[in-house]
Amino acid sequence: MSDNTSDSNEASVTASPSNFIRHMIAQDLAQNKHGGRVHTRFPPEPNGYLHIGHAKSICLNFSVAADHNGHCNLRFDDTNPAKESQEYVDAIKDNITWLGFAWHGDVRYSSNYFGKLYAFAMQLITKQLAYVCSLSADQAREYRGTLTEPGKNSPDRNRSVADNLALFERMRAGEFADGAYSLRAKIDMASPNINMRDPVLYRIRHIEHHQTSSAWCIYPTYDYTHCISDAIENITHSLCTLEFEDHRPLYDWILHNLDIDSLREASDLAASGFKSGVKYVLPEQTEFAKLKLNYTMMGKRNLKTMVDTGVVLSWDDPRMPTLAGMRRRGFTAAAIRNFCESVGVSRSESMVDLGMLEHAVREDLDQEAARVMCVLRPLKVVLSNLAVGHVEQLSLPSHPKDDSMGRRDVPLTREICIDRSDFEEVAPAGFKRLLPGGEVRLRGAYVIRCDQVIKDSSGNIQELHCSVDLATLGKNPEGRKVKGVIHWVSAELGLPVTVRLYDRLFSVEKPDSKDITDYGDVLNPDSLHELHGCLAEPSIGNGLGLRHYQFEREGYFCNDTVDSTPERIVFNRTINLRDSK
RNA sequence: UGGGGUGUCGCCAAGCGGUAAGGCACAAGGUUUUGAUCCUUGCAUACGGUGGUUCGAAUCCAUCCACCCCAGCCA
Numbered sequence A: 001m002s003d004n005t006s007d008s009n010e011a012s013v014t015a016s017p018s019n020f021i022r023h024m025i026a027q028d029l030a031q032n033k034h035g036g037r038v039h040t041r042f043p044p045e046p047n048g049y050l051h052i053g054h055a056k057s058i059c060l061n062f063s064v065a066a067d068h069n070g071h072c073n074l075r076f077d078d079t080n081p082a083k084e085s086q087e088y089v090d091a092i093k094d095n096i097t098w099l100g101f102a103w104h105g106d107v108r109y110s111s112n113y114f115g116k117l118y119a120f121a122m123q124l125i126t127k128q129l130a131y132v133c134s135l136s137a138d139q140a141r142e143y144r145g146t147l148t149e150p151g152k153n154s155p156d157r158n159r160s161v162a163d164n165l166a167l168f169e170r171m172r173a174g175e176f177a178d179g180a181y182s183l184r185a186k187i188d189m190a191s192p193n194i195n196m197r198d199p200v201l202y203r204i205r206h207i208e209h210h211q212t213s214s215a216w217c218i219y220p221t222y223d224y225t226h227c228i229s230d231a232i233e234n235i236t237h238s239l240c241t242l243e244f245e246d247h248r249p250l251y252d253w254i255l256h257n258l259d260i261d262s263l264r265e266a267s268d269l270a271a272s273g274f275k276s277g278v279k280y281v282l283p284e285q286t287e288f289a290k291l292k293l294n295y296t297m298m299g300k301r302n303l304k305t306m307v308d309t310g311v312v313l314s315w316d317d318p319r320m321p322t323l324a325g326m327r328r329r330g331f332t333a334a335a336i337r338n339f340c341e342s343v344g345v346s347r348s349e350s351m352v353d354l355g356m357l358e359h360a361v362r363e364d365l366d367q368e369a370a371r372v373m374c375v376l377r378p379l380k381v382v383l384s385n386l387a388v389g390h391v392e393q394l395s396l397p398s399h400p401k402d403d404s405m406g407r408r409d410v411p412l413t414r415e416i417c418i419d420r421s422d423f424e425e426v427a428p429a430g431f432k433r434l435l436p437g438g439e440v441r442l443r444g445a446y447v448i449r450c451d452q453v454i455k456d457s458s459g460n461i462q463e464l465h466c467s468v469d470l471a472t473l474g475k476n477p478e479g480r481k482v483k484g485v486i487h488w489v490s491a492e493l494g495l496p497v498t499v500r501l502y503d504r505l506f507s508v509e510k511p512d513s514k515d516i517t518d519y520g521d522v523l524n525p526d527s528l529h530e531l532h533g534c535l536a537e538p539s540i541g542n543g544l545g546l547r548h549y550q551f552e553r554e555g556y557f558c559n560d561t562v563d564s565t566p567e568r569i570v571f572n573r574t575i576n577l578r579d580s581k
Numbered sequence B: 001u002g003g004g005g006u007g008u009c010g011c012c013a014a015g016c017g018g019u020a021a022g023g024c025a026c027a028a029g030g031u032u033u034u035g036a037u038c039c040u041u042g043c044a045u046a047c048g049g050u051g052g053u054u055c056g057a058a059u060c061c062a063u064c065c066a067c068c069c070c071a072g073c074c075a
Helices: A021-030 A052-066 A086-099 A110-126 A138-144 A162-174 A222-232 A242-257 A260-266 A300-308 A323-329 A333-343 A354-368
Strands: A040-042 A073-074 A130-133 A182-185 A200-204 A219-221 A237-241 A285-287 A370-371 A378-383 A392-395 A407-413 A413-421 A439-442 A447-455 A460-467 A489-490 A494-503 A530-538 A548-552 A555-559 A571-575
Touching: A021 A052, A021 A237, A021 A285, A040 A237, A052 A073, A052 A086, A052 A237, A052 A323, A052 A333, A073 A086, A073 A110, A086 A242, A086 A333, A110 A130, A110 A162, A110 A182, A110 A200, A110 A219, A110 A222, A162 A200, A182 A242, A182 A571, A200 A222, A200 A413, A222 A237, A222 A242, A222 A260, A237 A242, A237 A260, A242 A285, A242 A407, A260 A439, A323 A571, A333 A354, A354 A548, A354 A555, A354 A571, A407 A413, A407 A489, A548 A571
Parallel strands: A040 A073, A237 A285, A370 A548, A378 A460, A494 A571
Antiparallel strands: A130 A182, A182 A200, A200 A219, A378 A413, A392 A407, A413 A489, A439 A447, A447 A460, A494 A530, A548 A555, A555 A571
């Protein structure tokens, strides 16, 4: 009776997620604000590997553009060569492609615009909106004031245009040492917004740049570079995280104080399909909350420290929240994309539960992963009523619901292995597996009964002797029910493999909280367990090339693409199966 | 105690003055040769607190509280 109006269009199946950024874009489009264009950009600094937090931004920027027939640029925000390198550039490009996105046109670099940026700086100087300052970094800090007290003007604030121009030229020419001078915007040293207290636009750094080599010894700052780069690339919506909110007035100040015509000339309007006659509109910055995940350390700086100090083996260590690490761990790009969509986009700083990520991974892998059996902790079982040398090839489906994934042959022999945890001498409550004298189904094969438990002199179980009920292949035994089903692998024909079991790297929800001085204290000691002598069914092949499997009843696994060789196949546990025992 | 933000179920998150979507988690059933998947059902008289405006407020106003960000020549 509550189903009052059964009508309605309740099936808006492919509805895009509703969030404030999409609302804003819809509004802009309705007003034909940028001539109907949506052009975003993902602007990483190449100073580390991308992590799951970046994935959120990548997904947002690329999908919001794609959904509106727009474009998304990849632009390396490479204004601080001291921390950057080509290695990171390459890794980032690789990560984005793997995630499934294609940037618009060529890869961009802020350093592509160093020349234009320099010209714009001279424009600001000429308009008396920028000056060369001789204060040292320490002095500048003193002059800046504090959160509650205004700053005071630099003694160089009223240097003449001609002198500023000359000095700036000499900065560029390399006449001065690092830190001797800086170029600053002339805004307001008393502004309540500290970013507006004459922010530095250029600093002197006699250092090689990974893209421009030694062409420059002065480098523009982020604040100065980012807005202009956006304008040059004709970006419509410049999406970034909340901590840049206070920088927005500066973003706008710089753009609005530059000559609009020269800005338009410097931009690649034509390449963006901009229709002439449409009013030229500057890009605008909009901030959203960055992704936070519990039990996870985010932030390139922290991650780099973990790599450098050997807490993890590498940037692509499967325990790392980097895209490279997650990929190696066996997370799929689709799972990460779905996860990013499911957490939404908002302005409230929230902490997402790792369970959401795990759900997305299981959801995707359940469809994609071929089923296979692998015994992690082998216990030998002799099937006493099978002949020595008996080999029976059982044809099993690779997926319980998807026939298109085909079948594979699984050999049954007289000696097999089952997992040690699937046999108990004394049954715990609710135990559905093998007991002395009890029966259990071998997955995809027969029901067996445990007749004998063989132990060594100190009482350790050596092997089990079981008998096979040959009448139970593909059908239930007569007159009794066998509830338990366990996985198994031929001891004679199975492939020995190494399996790495991963768990969360940290034992606390907020490993990056400030009251944790040494994160070594909060590392999860069980983040990695390596098991040797595991036995996998032969169908897994040589283990080369990334493949996702479900080891039935154990979890999702993939072969480790770095450490696996045909002689020593290594599997990574991506994620365990849900266990509602 | 300057400025800028945010507060809707355990965790995310829709909602934009008309009487609380959805997902995760959790719980209970059902199916099952994976204790998986799948299916069904349940899960905020309530939207940080308090006042106010209104026929009607999570949505508007006032006020209070909590938390986050900013004093790099990092991004």
